[in-house]
Amino acid sequence: MSDDLLRVDDLHITVGGGPAGRRNRQRRGGRFRRGGRSSATAAGSGGLRAVHGVSFTLRRGEAVGFVGESGSGKTLTCRAALGVLAPGCDVSGGQIDFDGTSLVGLPRRQWDGLRGTRIGAVFQDPGSYLNPSHTVGRQLAEQFRIKVGHGRREARAAAVALLATLGLHQPELVYHQYPHELSGGMLQRVVLAIAVAGEPDLLVADEATTALDVTVQAEVLEALDRLRAELGLAVLAVSHDLAVIAQLCDRILVFYAGEVVETGPTADVLANPRHPYTAALLRVASVGDWRRRELEVIDGSAPPVGARITGCRFADRCTFATDACRTAPVDLRAVPDGGPGADRAVRCIRLGEIDPAARAPERAGVPA
Amino acid sequence: MNLADLEARPADSAVPPATPATGDRGRGRGRTDDPAVAVEPGAARGPASDTEPLLSVRGLTVSFRARSGPSRRTTVLRDVSLDVRPGEIVGVIGETGSGKTTLARAIVGLAPSDAGVIDVDGTDIRRLRRRARRGFRRGGAIRFVFQDPLRALDPDLTVGRSVAEGLTVAGRGTRDEQQAAVADALHRVGLDPAVADRLPGAISGGQRQRASIARAIVDNPRLLICDEPVSALDGSNRNLILRLLDTLRRTPAGADSAERDRLGMIIISHDLSSLAGIADRVVVLYRGRVVEDGPIAEVFSRPRHPYTALLIASAPSIRDEHGPSPAQLRRPADQLADRPGERGRPADACVFAHRCPFATEACDHTPALEPAVPGWTVACHHEPTWRSALSTNPAEAAATLTEGVNNDAR
Structure with missing residues (x-):
């Protein structure tokens, strides 16, 4: 058995194709029937390409983080790995391989054997993933009974023990409470408990701490760290907050407009970003900087989903862009001087010529 | 920084x-x-x-x-x-x-x-x-x-x-x-x-x-x-x-x-x-x-x-921090009352006492918001002293602050 748990190869995802696109067309067709607009909508059956050729591997026990602005394709990629793409979104190319099983086009029945036992997931809004009319303990114990095959008593004991591991102070009390009686941070830990009850190999955390207060976020991140240490869990985390990924993940993938623009060990990438977009993202991020300063902004906006761009997709917002950047597609290239085993890659043709971090003299210098 | x-x-x-x-x-x-x-x-x-x-x-x-x-x-x-x-x-x-x-x-x-x-x-x-x-x-x-x-x-x-x-x-x-x-x-x-x-x-x-x-x-x-x-x-x-x-x-x-x-x-x-x-x-x-x-x-x-x-301390940061870690500023889990006022502390206790690792009996009364230095007011009985109770080692800090309390839960 190989060391790679999840391998995504040249993944392409389109949106607005399938059922949702059809539904939209029907609705619009109905509404504008007299105007004869119905044929002018949507880009045929193919939809818009939202993710272009994403590849990465996730090793056992490793934590990989996706960062990027909204619409950069990070959530689509992670949902494809879970098989929960929204209606209308389709994997149009590439491979997703989870421990020897190909996940693209996997029948639903086989998904049931993976989700919960091999792959767990936590999303942003814990409240909407729990049944309000059952106690959280019952919902957690259910996982142990169905996914692990515990008996009633055993499941209960395991549930209480897991709640305690996740740092809930009174697991017995929490066990008997309903979702509305718990705070957001407690709910998120309950959902986390449900996700890891089957001792999965992989946990997908999609903006799992975004809706929480910073103090609670710190507690949930610590709980995740503890789980990784105890269960040898691999984590695929998605967040728009660079600092959360920095704290949680070993490796980082920076998404921009549907492509991975930079990847490598988190500490290396953040200390020495090689793609201008990563550098810009770092400058605008909340970095625990308590000075009065000029807040940085990335000029312009990301290209719309499905935009046809020949060259580098970031060129229009990049201060280093030249004509050469816009003429041909840019490949993800390995960084030659990335250090031994650093495994860094950057999608920039001016790699080596420019120092993207250099455009931020304010950060190191005198306060503005 | x-x-x-x-x-x-x-x-x-x-x-x-x-x-x-x-x-x-x-x-x-x-x-x-x-x-x-x-x-x-x-x-x-x-x-x-x-x-x-x-x-x-x-x-x-x-x-x-x-x-x-x-x-x-x-x-x-x-x-x-x-x-x-x-x-x-x-x-x-x-x-x-x-x-x-x-x-x-x-x-x-x-x-x-x-x-x-x-x-x-x-x-x-x-x-x-x-x-x-x-x-x-x-x-x-x-x-x-x-x-x-x-x-x-x-x-x-x-x-x-x-x-x-x-x-x-x-x-x-x-x-x-x-x-x-x-x-x-x-x-x-x-x-x-x-x-x-x-x-x-x-x-x-x-x-x-x-x-x-x-x-x-x-x-x-x-x-x-x-x-x-x-x-x-x-x-x-x-x-x-x-x-x-x-x-x-x-x-x-x-x-x-x-x-x-x-x-x-x-x-x-x-x-x-x-x-x-x-x-x-x-x-x-x-x-x-x-x-x-x-x-x-x-x-x-x-x-x-x-x-x-x-x-x-809880705010995630990309850089190395020199301040205390959130764990140092939290109370050990086994010592947390679930709701303030229910156990131990009276109703007019300091609002933060139930979570504060530095709380003592004095904290049973709400501290006034008083100027610590001109232009900077703080409502804490232990304002001048709590920081010195922090040590670089979280376990040690917890031990010095919460004497006699079993804190092997952490």
């Missing part, structure tokens, strides 16, 4: 040019431990000067009717005081349920308050009734920016008409004057005039928030209250909006306006780092009480209240 950098900085660099020497006078009045001072506006007003606060809130208390529970009312804000001077940005931080939004809403009269004084230009606006109140509202001294612009803007009104609404309702100016004011407001927030003809649903999130700021500044308010204005935006847009707010308070609306007329702001945000980039002072709320109030850069780099320290 490290703390040494911050501490090396001159202290007054965090104070805006508009508020030189806020010093003792301002903060002395900010003390709320004496209820007589807190509720009597006459006593609170010093000699008129350029740095006279625009807004002065004293002893504000807000409670809501509780549907269940031992008492019939839940107190959401207790004895809250804060000042905003012209051209100053005051940040309000705290967790969910700390009363940040209620504070903002109570100041503009959207939430009923039980006691206290909200003094705007010498008028206690809490006491205004009916016509006077309506007149005050339409006068446009205070304007509000909501968190979610999509819900705050009428989806059926074009941006231009939404922005003009405050003027049309107040019946101010001719139609042409209103048009000019709208164009000017859109220009000041950096929106293309063409946006005026579009609906809120057809523009981007950042543009929408700028439209809702334009709507708030169209009649040149004195004070802007922004409730989580950037929470719905991504990093770049977030900084863009904060920068815009910073510019608005620096540039007076009219060419002939004085320092005194500069826009003051209250910004509620949970993004501490961005807030530190533009705000001058910060007010930290915990369970409806102000626990710390001081110059933002200093407060954030060396907080004097354990709760502020916990907030700062």
